[in-house]
Amino acid sequence: MSEHIVKSYEQELSTLDSKISQMGGLAEQLVGEAFDSLASHNPTRAQATVASDATIDLLHRELEEQVIMMIARRQPLANDLRQVISVLKVAGELERVGDLAKNVAKRAQTVSGETHPKGLLTGLQHMTELASRQLKDVLDAFAARDAERAMVVWRKDENLDAVYNSVFRELLTYMMEDPRNIGLCSHLLFVAKNLERIGDHTTNIAETVNYMTRGTMPEGERPKSDITSSTLVSGPLR
């Protein structure tokens, strides 16, 4: 890509990209730390994770302001227009990812004193790993302007849905086995839901990367396999 005649415009556009990569890096880190604080029963660590979401929010606001100024000043067109609009959308998605990770950390604080049945967090750990890898891949695709790579992420969200389904059923079973698990497992259900939502925001970013590079929206429906809305585990009647 040749450079803009106006150098400051070129710099502004590259600042947008570096802020997205900064936001994305923080969001990735937050997702991992939120789960670690849950797994390690460490309320102090959870609290630090909650606090660091503020940095993502700040970057989001800065990006919004910068995009508004650029639209007013430069009236971007073609690929520049698509980049500026995409940055605005991706920043919004990353801000939501930050919020969801923060919510996981808050719940980690709440349940830090509870004893977990052995193996209870295995499914959630798997979800965290999948969600983090998806997020990392989509951000790499954004930086590299690689629509094909973004669409791989888009299609792979199905895997995260599948793990979510099994975690959902597993947690329901624990609750039915022993009502004393209900408090803890309700929180863990929300944690699982948050991780599943992070996957959805990641696919939104993937669609935006596709638009930014190709100028079109992806064709067809995204493969989905979250069936928890229609899942019910029935216990024996008493």
Add this chain to the structure above:
Amino acid sequence: MDMRPDPLVMMTSSVQDQAPKPVKVAAKNVNVYYGAKQALKDVSVDIPVKAVTAFIGPSGCGKSTFLRCINRMNDTVASCRVEGLIQIDGKDIYDPALDPVQLRARVGMVFQKPNPFPKSIYDNVAYGPRIHGLSRSKAELDEIVEHSLRKASLWEEVKDRLKDSGTGLSGGQQQRLCIARTIAINPEIILMDEPCSALDPIATARIEELMAELRSNFTIIIVTHSMQQAARVSQRTAFFHLGILVEKGETSQIFTNPTDKRTQDYITGRFG
């Protein structure tokens, strides 16, 4: 081919605007030379009827040259030679049997710098209808003048001083007077060569509003250096570079997702 309706059209226009329009001006393999220098290379394009088509491109790219072929203004340049076919409603406008004066009555033109005649506002507008014998009486001529000035959204501002000189008006008013003068002879096509480049934003907005109204009756072709103006006023855009028509298409596509790298570099300000 993406058949989804254009979002901009959905936002601003009626259903009838979405149907493909018949071709008003068709150019096929047009080559233009000024002496030995070739100014246009093998240009082929269809201009739809009753729509605004924008020609964009850097200075010297040939867009004004092409515009001037459509009313044979280039005939007046001694060294200029035009090859290829240009048709209006399917008829070759370079047919030797065709009278260029009659052609120019059908194809009006508005220039970059407002150029009213040093005559009264009334006479500026009445001039064309008089020489073309379009009115039989003074009352009929009055009607044409009023109608044209109203169409050009100038009537309210000048109706009490029609005898004042046209050159005494502001720049924006002068340009609208020139548009009134152009539409007084009821042309089919209006060519506009950077009509707003000498105007302030308010006067520019008035001309753009006028173009939006006029396109329901006239076929308009505008040459502009303002990308935003082309994006705002036109339905189709053609990008010229070094005498070549690089890319043509729906305006909404050209400005969000052009297919040619040269178009992209030009409209985003990247030409080195």
